[in-house]
Amino acid sequence: MTAKTRLVAGNWKMNGSKASLMEIEAVKTGLANPPGVEVAVCPPATLISRAHIVVGGSPILVGGQDCHAEVSGAHTGDLAAEMLADAGATYVIVGHSERRADHGETDAVVRAKAEAGWRAGLTVILCVGETRAQREAGEALAVVEGQLAGSVPDGARARNLVIAYEPVWAIGTGLTPTGADIAEMHAHIGARLAERFGEDGAGMRILYGGSVKPDNAAEIFAVAGVDGALVGGASLKAADFLAIINAARPAE
């Protein structure tokens, strides 16, 4: 199997205005040439078209943070995957724990959204991860395995799916699992994907997400099975995001 190119994706969540596009501009300017890793920024939907213009001529890709499963219709406030693609997105995040918690998204809903992303030609970043209570109860591996079984559609391939392992208790808290816990979970996810999708499954990238910062990024990228990161808070400032991207670059 060829080595996987790492992906560092920024999830801006519900943050950012026109003025924030200068952060993307600064990432573009500060990227090493070649960057050595794939880079994506997922701003709020209001900024996707503009971000797409700002990243023009650079290797930075733009993504959406969610999509509806349908192509169109009476779904006030929702966005179809096709609309994200039309605005310039290449990626879409589905199943983020904040969507699962705030909007009651079940595995079945997440699966339908992933299929919608593919229908629109997008690469899907599908999030899984356990709560603190589930980890403390020793259920983390089983919970994530259940989420994978329930939310990853049969059409998953290495080229259309990226898994993001994001322990819910590590998101926005400054807490991170130990390297051993991350390695164990990534190996578990990789094994389940390989079991179900064969070589394609083994080729899928598995990102770690949850309080990745400039000062812990190198340590996290050194963990076996970490093929990149989904970065929330630290993706909002170009200097922090660039430091994380640089930490993900393969050793020369």
Ligand code: PEP
């Ligand atoms: C996220 O929202 O996907 C995330 C990982 O957030 P943070 O990096 O802020 O913990």
